[in-house]
Every structure is written in C-alpha cells, then in structure tokens.
Amino acid sequence: MILNGDTRGVALQAKLFRGFGDASRLSILDVLREGPLTVGEIVEATGLSQSNTSNHLACLRDCGLVMAEPQGRYVTYSLSDPRVRELMALGESLLADVARGVYQCTRYEETEPVGTEEG
Amino acid sequence: MILNGDTRGVALQAKLFRGFGDASRLSILDVLREGPLTVGEIVEATGLSQSNTSNHLACLRDCGLVMAEPQGRYVTYSLSDPRVRELMALGESLLADVARGVYQCTRYEETEPVGTEEG
DNA sequence: ATAATATATTATTAGTTGCTGATATGATGA
DNA sequence: TCATCATATCAGCAACTAATAATATATTAT
16 A cells, blocks of 8 residues: 555545535535625525525635635625636536536435525 | 526536545545556555445546446556546645645545555 | 456445524624 | 624534445456
8 A cells, every 4th residue: 555645635635626516615606706796695696595605605715715805794705716717617628528427426416506496 | 596507517517526525536536647557556556445446436437537448357447538637736736725724624524535544 | 167356336334514593793874 | 772784603403425344246267
C-alpha cells in the first residue's frame, strides 16, 4: 500500500467537491452564476426553505465557495472565485456526454432539491 | 419561485460531482491519473479493501468517469475522459486557495479513506 | 476436474447528511 | 420602545451512504 502523503489532500479535495455534490447547494451556486443575490432572492430563485438555504449558504461560505457581504439587514452572496464557475461549466460539459450513465448510477441517490416542482 | 426547468440538470450534475465527493473514490481517480491500473493494483495503491474498491469502481464506471477493459481475469481501469483530469486539477487549484475554509467547514465530515494511515 | 486467482455482488450495519420547525439575533421603521 | 423584517442557529428525525464480511462468478493453471 502506498502512503502517498497526499491522503489528507485527497480527503480535503473530496470535501471541496461535496460542496458541489448536493442538488440544493448546486442550485444555489447555479443561481449565483448570474450575479450576486441576497438570501431572500436565493430562497425565491431556488424554492428552498429559508433555514435550509441559510444552512447551505453557511456551508458554502465556510468552504470558501461563496462570499457574504452584509448590508444592513440584508446579506448579499456571490461566488468567491472564478474557478467555481469554471468547475460548474466543466461539470456541465462532462455531464452532457456521460449523463445517461450518471442517471443510471445507483450507488447513491439523486436527491432532487426540495421545494422545486417539475412538469 | 423560479421553476427554471434545469432542476433535473442540477440534480444530475450534483450526482456527477458526488463521484468526486468521496475520499475513497477520489483516491481511485487520483491513482488512475498516472495511467491505467488493474483492480488489484488500485487496491494496493489506495489501501482500500477489495470489495470496497470494486463497489466504488462500479459506481465510477456506471457514472462514466472511468472505463473498464477486461483482459482475461484482470480488469484494467482508466479515466474515461480528459475532463475528469481537468476537473481534478481545477479542484486542486481551487483547494490551494480555500483549503483553510474547507478544513473548517463543519456541515459534513471529512471522511478520510479507510485503510490509509498517516504520520 | 479441481484449486487458485481476480473481480463482482449482496446484506448488514454504523455513521453521516439534509430537511423541517422553532427560535434567536440583529437591523430598520413607526 | 415596540413591531417587523431578514437572516442565522439548533435539535430532532428520516433517509442515505460507505465499509465490511461473506459469497458468487469467471478465468487460468495443475
């Protein structure tokens, strides 16, 4: 067994990717791609509950994927780094080619974000 | 609430990112970056158990992140798309700048891959 | 045919994660 | 001050996930 010394790095990197690995968080990141939004606007745009949104925002903020800027009683959030956008674009591009496989992957569930309906 | 019609896309994309969002799977992807390996070699390189490795490989294969090529009783795995490599590189780069934040993020745990020790 | 090897599959289980509902904090306006 | 609004925090629960151990399926060698 190789103890490649990068073990901790891999664990941290996995944790980073998990920021993107939840449909609710990804919805939030997605709506922030068009520009900064307040929490209320994010709630409205994603259909997530207020506390759920706030929880995920705390997670994304702690992880450094989004930035918070308080203004009075509002807090405006935005993507913190251009690479967040790049990662999403790359994921989107990759997904376009492997979507069918991802859809069929049964090791873990798809976890549709709560509160969003569908036609 | 905006029903942006991309809801399903977001859910799928989240699922794709979860392929990278587990330390064991990421270890596997990581060792495959240097070139194709058989299952046994992956087991040795990562320190994961055989069945655990096989389970994760099935997941990664189904999702289209890795390719399997059976040769006799061996099965050689390799990354299936250059974008997998790119995504990892981008994640690594982003992590270099936000590592402290990720480390402190307490919403979910770090899930060190089992079987790898540390100094 | 039998044993040994390489990989895959499955059930079980322990631990993790996300959601809700309730409540707290802090800011603004009357 | 008091009411209202925007956001954050927290406990509890339901659901999910990854690891293990045991077993199954192929493939090669004797």
